[in-house]
Amino acid sequence: MKSLSSRLLISVSVLLLFFFGATIAVLDRAFTEAGEQARQDILDGHLVGLLAAAEPDDTGQLVMPARLREPRLERIGSGLYAELRDFDGGVLWRSRSALGLEVPVGIVPELGNHLFGREELDDGTPLLTLSLAVDWELDNGDSQLYVFKVAESLDGFNAQVSGFRRQLFGWFAAVAFTMVLAFSMLLRGLLKPLRQIETEITEIEEGDRVSLSGRFPTELTGVARNMNLLIDSERARSDRYRYTLDNLAHSLKTPLAAMRALLNDRQEESFGDRFNEQIDRMDEIVRYQLRKPAASVADNLVLAPVHVEKEVARLVDGLRKVYHDKHPEFDVRVEKGLQFRGDTGDFLELAGNLLDNACKWCERKVRISIVPSVGARAIASGMVLTVSDDGPGIPSDAADALLQRGMRLDESTPGHGIGLAVVKDIAHSYGGRLSIQTSDLGGAEFMVSIPPVSTAKAD
Amino acid sequence: MRLLVIEDDSTLRESLVRKLTEGGFAVEQAADGKEGLYFASEYPIDLAIIDLGLPELSGLEIIKQVRADGHTYPILILTARDRWEDKVDGLSAGADDYVVKPFHFEEVGARVNALLRRSGGWASSVLHAGPVTLDMSRQEVLVNKAVIDLTSFEYKIMEYLMVRAGQVISKTELTDRLYDQDFERDSNVIEVFIGRLRKKLDPENSIKPIETLRGRGYRFALERNQVD
Numbered sequence: 038m039k040s041l042s043s044r045l046l047i048s049v050s051v052l053l054l055f056f057f058g059a060t061i062a063v064l065d066r067a068f069t070e071a072g073e074q075a076r077q078d079i080l081d082g083h084l085v086g087l088l089a090a091a092e093p094d095d096t097g098q099l100v101m102p103a104r105l106r107e108p109r110l111e112r113i114g115s116g117l118y119a120e121l122r123d124f125d126g127g128v129l130w131r132s133r134s135a136l137g138l139e140v141p142v143g144i145v146p147e148l149g150n151h152l153f154g155r156e157e158l159d160d161g162t163p164l165l166t167l168s169l170a171v172d173w174e175l176d177n178g179d180s181q182l183y184v185f186k187v188a189e190s191l192d193g194f195n196a197q198v199s200g201f202r203r204q205l206f207g208w209f210a211a212v213a214f215t216m217v218l219a220f221s222m223l224l225r226g227l228l229k230p231l232r233q234i235e236t237e238i239t240e241i242e243e244g245d246r247v248s249l250s251g252r253f254p255t256e257l258t259g260v261a262r263n264m265n266l267l268i269d270s271e272r273a274r275s276d277r278y279r280y281t282l283d284n285l286a287h288s289l290k291t292p293l294a295a296m297r298a299l300l301n302d303r304q305e306e307s308f309g310d311r312f313n314e315q316i317d318r319m320d321e322i323v324r325y326q327l328r329k330p331a332a333s334v335a336d337n338l339v340l341a342p343v344h345v346e347k348e349v350a351r352l353v354d355g356l357r358k359v360y361h362d363k364h365p366e367f368d369v370r371v372e373k374g375l376q377f378r379g380d381t382g383d384f385l386e387l388a389g390n391l392l393d394n395a396c397k398w399c400e401r402k403v404r405i406s407i408v409p410s411v412g413a414r415a416i417a418s419g420m421v422l423t424v425s426d427d428g429p430g431i432p433s434d435a436a437d438a439l440l441q442r443g444m445r446l447d448e449s450t451p452g453h454g455i456g457l458a459v460v461k462d463i464a465h466s467y468g469g470r471l472s473i474q475t476s477d478l479g480g481a482e483f484m485v486s487i488p489p490v491s492t493a494k495a496d
Numbered sequence: 497m498r499l500l501v502i503e504d505d506s507t508l509r510e511s512l513v514r515k516l517t518e519g520g521f522a523v524e525q526a527a528d529g530k531e532g533l534y535f536a537s538e539y540p541i542d543l544a545i546i547d548l549g550l551p552e553l554s555g556l557e558i559i560k561q562v563r564a565d566g567h568t569y570p571i572l573i574l575t576a577r578d579r580w581e582d583k584v585d586g587l588s589a590g591a592d593d594y595v596v597k598p599f600h601f602e603e604v605g606a607r608v609n610a611l612l613r614r615s616g617g618w619a620s621s622v623l624h625a626g627p628v629t630l631d632m633s634r635q636e637v638l639v640n641k642a643v644i645d646l647t648s649f650e651y652k653i654m655e656y657l658m659v660r661a662g663q664v665i666s667k668t669e670l671t672d673r674l675y676d677q678d679f680e681r682d683s684n685v686i687e688v689f690i691g692r693l694r695k696k697l698d699p700e701n702s703i704k705p706i707e708t709l710r711g712r713g714y715r716f717a718l719e720r721n722q723v724d
Contacts, residue, residue: 355583355584358591382579
């Protein structure tokens with residue numbers, strides 16, 4: 038029951054079965070009833086004929102003519118029988134057709150009444166009977182009670198009914214089969230784009246295809262587009278990881294080589310310091326490479342939005358603990374409900390590093406402000422994140438140098454080390470940039486601006 | 497002071513424990529999360545150093561559990577992960593500070609001292625109360641600017657009492673927190689040490705830095721100086 042088409046087919050079959058079943062029942066009933074009514078009318082006609090044919094004889098008794106006008110009553114075993122009885126059940130006359138048969142007496146109707154009934158011959162042939170009790174007025178003024186009875190075998194009628202039923206079932210079965218067949222073909226046609234997506238994804242997995250073709254019905258273009266975005270970002274991510282690992286492995290080899298060389302002259306006095314220096318270098322390399330951006334512009338629409346206010350509050354609470362002794366005053370100005378389209382870790386890296394720097398360098402005051410930046414045709418807003426402090430600040434030529442510097446760190450400024458390089462990398466990977474000014478608080482002001490994502494990019 | 501170190505790497509753990517013990521702390525150690533949580537919940541501890549990536553039970557879980565149980569002692573996390581996401585997770589769970597691996601031991605020592613002092617309500621590592629000054633980084637006690645010559649155990653008692661200035665500390669607590677477990681536990685020893693401390697700090701019996709509260713314990717009685 039997992040496939041959509043089998044579910045649909047089963048529901049449709051059940052529905053058809055129910056619908057056709059009801060139709061067949063109604064038609065059958067209507068047909069039988071109409072047929073029976075017609076039989077009864079015919080019997081009534083025969084009865085009237087009998088009454089008309091009956092004549093009193095000389096003794097005043099009713100007798101039937103030797104030959105009747107209805108030929109079926111004259112032909113033996115024709116299926117139409119008639120008889121005349123007295124009120125006690127004694128047979129006064131019986132049609133030739135009933136020769137050798139014993140038509141049962143049945144129920145005698147009340148005087149003047151027609152009574153239809155269903156009876157059976159000895160051999161089991163079903164009969165439809167009509168009896169009429171009459172009070173025959175004799176010439177002498179007396180009256181005598183008679184019972185006229187006509188009966189017709191239902192064999193023919195029943196055969197007709199079952200023939201009708203056979204036809205009915207046959208036709209309906211044919212119609213139902215055709216409908217289910219047509220429906221399943223329709224379904225195949227409808228589900229074809231889904232199968233195509235499946236095939237194309239398999240092809241992507243096997244490397245025969247780069248992205249989904251995009252030739253899908255309107256209802257599926259959204260799915261296909263998001264799927265392509267996902268595939269792109271996944272591919273970009275794995276490229277990035279491969280690149281990072283590659284870089285990491287290669288850059289670690291230099292300090293490793295240096296350490297091996299150092300081991301040869303471990304008698305030297307400064308051995309410990311120089312060895313430690315290489316370890317620190319390796320540590321920095323690993324830290325920097327592992328803190329590189331996790332996401333990029335391509336991922337913006339795939340990732341769940343980051344609730345900026347909440348994350349900043351978490352950061353500030355954490356930093357209050359870490360800088361407990363210094364006790365900086367935080368001034369948090371985050372636009373309410375602001376969301377950042379990107380990786381949570383990346384956002385925390387941006388805000389965390391800048392806030393940590395500010396806490397390190399400030400005299401007392403640290404301010405963080407985050408406002409959305411909105412552009413025309415933007416489907417996800419960007420943001421401008423500003424962190425300022427009242428510390429010594431950074432002269433503009435030093436600021437330029439700081440921004441230029443990648444991994445080559447100046448050990449004399451431990452505060453603006455890897456953290457800033459990481460912030461710069463993340464800002465770039467989201468299509469934004471990092472700038473350094475002087476804050477109105479008197480110290481440094483770091484500003485990261487991430488541009489909004491426009492629709493052109495998404496398509 | 498009794499510290500707890502939960503770290504699964506044996507080289508790192510043993511080196512940390514050795515250096516902390518040299519620094520005058522009584523140190524418990526655990527190599528995995530479950531054992532660590534047991535120590536952290538059941539032992540009298542003044543500070544815990546917890547690695548975030550532990551087998552059996554993560555450091556984050558231990559911190560959450562310890563805080564949920566109402567323990568308030570400071571927690572220092574060691575993390576190999578340098579991303580802010582991990583640091584913030586640890587701090588939000590209830591840790592007080594972090595050190596990123598690989599670290600220099602001096603950094604851990606400094607953070608531990610700062611956290612202990614902070615938990616006692618002192619803002620600097622040099623504690624001033626009346627004429628008495630205790631310098632945690634140099635492990636020195638001065639009275640009227642003169643250095644008092646104390647044995648390491650006397651210093652430990654002095655530091656424990658002075659960091660918690662104003663609080664009543666029972667003899668049991670002192671033996672629990674200051675001795676390593678294999679040390680002979682005899683509360684008379686504490687009385688002897690307190691007596692010697694008093695003599696060394698206050699030979700004239702004029703400033704009375706340490707009070708005895710009969711049946712309850714001891715208290716560092718001098719007012720903290722607000723200049724800190």
